[in-house]
Amino acid sequence: MNEQKLIHKLKQGDRLALDRAMDTYTPYLAAVVWRALGPAASAEDVEEIVSDAFLALWSHRDSLRPDGLKSWLAVVARNRAIDRLRAAPPTPLPLDEVREADGPTPAEELERRLFSDALRRAVEALPPPDGQLVLRYYYEEEKLKDIARDLDLSVPAAKSRLLRARRRLKEVLVKGGLADDTVG
């Protein structure tokens, strides 16, 4: 379903369209929110803000413009993330906290989040169009053929650039002391 059709269905009050919007845009909005909140944010914080953005979408569906749904959602999600930061900045993970059974220790959780932040920054530092290609493919889970079309690349060329970018990301993280320097 393309964006215009999705907006049309939302305006009709179609909850299936809202489901589709959540399926389509949750990875994207999660990336936007995590970027705004920083590595200290928990998955629960991000889920809550992303959920709020979809609830706002449902509430304001009558006033949606016929295009720009993705950017509308991103603005809402980012603003809510900033509101959250102002109200209650994420607190550092307590290293002495007792971990949940089978879950990561606080130290492991901290390592994951710092790595995630470093990876995201490395992705954003890739030169165009590779940064967008990686973000949209890996973080936002868009179809490669759609991204390739938007970035004026053939699908094989996009695939080639993804491979190259992935290798480059590992090199950047190895240099930063965050990834293991082995064959990848």
Next chain:
Amino acid sequence: MTRLDKLWRAVDGPGAPPQVDGRRVRARVNAALDAGCPERKIYMKKKLSLVLAVAAALAIMGTAFAAVVDWDALTAHFKGDVSPALAYLDSQVRTVSDENYTLTVESAAADKNTVYFVLSVSARSDTAKAFLASDDFDSMDTFDAWATTPVGATKMLSSMGYHELDAETEDCRRYALDASFFKQLSASDTVAVRCGYMDEDSWIELPVTPAPSVTVKIRASGTGVEGLHCRPAGSPGQLTIRDITLSPFTCQIRMNRPNMDIEPRLLLRTKDGSIRTQAQFLTGEGGDAREYSYQCKEVLDLDSIYSVIIFDMEYPLDGSAPTPVEHDPSLDPFTVKRMEPLSEGAGYSLPAKELTEKLGGTFRQNAAGDEATCAYRDAEIVLKAGSRTALVNGQPVELKDAPAMQDGVLAAPYGVFVDAWEIDAYVQREEGERISNHETRLIWHDWYVIP
């Protein structure tokens, strides 16, 4: 596994990436909307009706939309003339079914590194048909593959890629899939492939017949170019090449390089004397400090290739002694001015005249300068400011963005040049001032172009 999981693994991330659970987001949103709201029942009824309607429509349509495109494992993966590799095409059709799907391997071809497939998945139940038709069918788990030796040892998959081919029917989707392995394949190995949505034991096994390859001993050091993602791109660096192995499908380079940013630049000379650059015949590289692997854009006819040229030395494929060759500066990478984007968020553009002339091509334009003919290699590109249709060798090609005049210069989207002229082009980057604890402002420089 999500795509972020895959990226996380590729960069050796610790544990699993922090990410949100889409199901929890949906549950949270629906719970909030359903609290005291009668909409939910209507919604569920509508959802069920939609599934039934889709199933009914599919049943009515049946196989009316039969596949017509005659893809095979060579034409689906390689451009141009594939006839040099027809002898290595396995066209035996093999199928496996479970209660939901039938997987069919229509054809396959392999060398020692990679197996290329054309395969299709057909749905056998209404539920499977609905899922097959959905966007969710394409995921990281859609396909799996592995290889075994005659004594039962496993050769693990190192990478897999697939893309959907045109002309799928309503209950069948066709794919081009490539699977590469950490260890080289040999003629006695068996490769197994499976659709990830089928039963665990629903594998199709097929014998491997790797296409022959030629290994050229190099054992020389020289200057490579710094990787395109480095700052600035193109800075030279030293590396040592041990050997280069060419097959009809791939190119493997074994080397030592102290700096993993340094990449080799090689050329092929065909027996008719013409030169093929790396950007023309290779794509999709990957590897580490010791081995690099590329896929060929077109099937390589090894019988037509005379030599590999690297470090300004020519190494004949027949193993005879290498000889020095004169360096051709027209094939060296260069930079051209970065133009303003042609559209918001993308629209990367190049100055058509500067690019064409630096490549050594010919450039003509009308008096107003807003329509240009750019010729290089075997392709002539006609561009017009404001028109999203270009002509490539007389054939209309749709552009992502219309070319535009910028300060009297015709700026055109880079994709048309990359595709028509088989060049590589990247925007260089450099880190500038630090603007916060986390962010560093990036400064984008000129395009870095590799002929």
